[in-house]
Amino acid sequence: MSLRARLAHLDPPPRLVDWSLFALVGLTAATGLTSFWVGHPSDAAIFWIHAVAGLSIPPLLVVKFRRVAGRVRDRRAWDRATPLSILLAAVAVAAAATGVAWAVGVVVPLGFWTLLNLHILFGLLLVPLLLVHLRARYRPLRRTDVRERRVALQYAGLVVAAGVTSAGLRWLATLFGTPAATRRFTGSRALDSDADLPVTSWVADDPDPVDPTTWTLSVGGLVGRPLELGVDDLNSTAERQALLDCTSGWYAERDWRGVRLGDLLDVAGASEDAAWVTVRSVTGYRWSLPLDEARDAVLATHLSGERLDHGHGYPIRLVAPGRRGFQWVKWVEGIEVRRRPDPRQWIAIFVSGL
CATH class of the missing domain: 3.90.420.10 (Oxidoreductase, molybdopterin-binding domain)
Structure with a gap:
């Protein structure tokens, strides 16, 4: 048996991989949006779940890419949904890559934007793309897909590996002294103690200066x-x-x-x-x-x-x-x-x- 065949034999069932990706994208989107509203240390679990769920996606994407690579390379096998599937895969990889890059402290000059902003943008794009993709590629999960003990062990290992990777990214940032070494549990990086606070406003809030003689x-x-x-x-x-x-x-x-x-x-x-x-x-x-x-x-x-x-x-x-x-x-x-x-x-x- 070839190495490729052996690896394929170890893969979780295809339908389970697809539905796992759907669930993980939903979980990362939900925890990501929730993270906007919370910032107290007691809410740290939300950010940890977001990180572990997000880092669980790339290994499953590798499994799925290996499965569909032949059909993607053969243009004769394409249908109307194939370009959307490729776009979805590209956005998913971009979301994961920008999230990891931000976590280890990569700095890219993007004007007013940061890699965190790009990560959020790609994450938000994933949700509608995935829903449209699901409509075109829907296959119901079968009971036989989740019965094997091997599958339970694979997914337990996946979660543990994602948790270890999350901790490892923080360790690498600290080891190399990158800007991410000062990250809070929210993902935000520390400003220098003597730096002026940036002037930021939500959406388009930018009123004329308030007149103190008339303000109440x-x-x-x-x-x-x-x-x-x-x-x-x-x-x-x-x-x-x-x-x-x-x-x-x-x-x-x-x-x-x-x-x-x-x-x-x-x-x-x-x-x-x-x-x-x-x-x-x-x-x-x-x-x-x-x-x-x-x-x-x-x-x-x-x-x-x-x-x-x-x-x-x-x-x-x-x-x-x-x-x-x-x-x-x-x-x-x-x-x-x-x-x-x-x-x-x-x-x-x-x-x-x-």
Whole structure:
């Protein structure tokens, strides 16, 4: 028996490989999207699952490529779905390659983009391409495909190997001192301690500079005493060192000073029915925090001892430890105490600033 035949004999059943790839792409997409919204160390398992699922895909792709290589090389065997299948394979390889490259610290000049941005783009493209591919190549999984003990051992080995590879990539980054050596569990890389924070905004948020003579901060909703405060009414005495982790791939721990949001809620007299607090920007962008978490947040007026500039959210921005950067609302003008999260945030997140 030739080496190729022996390798083929060790492969999992073809249908199981196909459905495994479908499940793994779905899992990586779900955990990848979820990772945008979480950044607390208690959520680290989501990122670990994403890494292990993603690293489990390339070995299965090798198995599948070896199986279909002959049909791809023979143009006479092509059908209408073959070009799409090739495109899907290319995007899958690109998603895996950019993810691994980011994890080991490869730096590629891409303007405002990074390899992490490309990894996200390729990952998002995978989902619709895979669904269309499934429609053209659908074959139901059979019970006989998953009965063999050999298959269970193969997949257990696959998961273990993916976990070991994930740890190995971090070890390599540390060994060679690449930028990825400082990666958090979220994948973000550390900025230098003396570096200025990049000015980033979600979607198209870029309002005109706020006029401090006309700007006010309103605190309303389920409160006994609504507030309307000007710039001079803000008693910036609350100090907090907090880590800002941006979904564009960097993080930095800096000193912030401002007004403790919990103090404002106490002055306004939050109702007993209150459970959530929505923080709203002048652009309409907003985010909701559970009441207990909101009480511990800060409405910052200063960054590293300096008054906030426009790019960083003057006159005030939300500092919410444990949240990703896009949830640190800039140019805050409104606080609303609510029973439930504000559903408008899911619209504002896509259209604010437009």
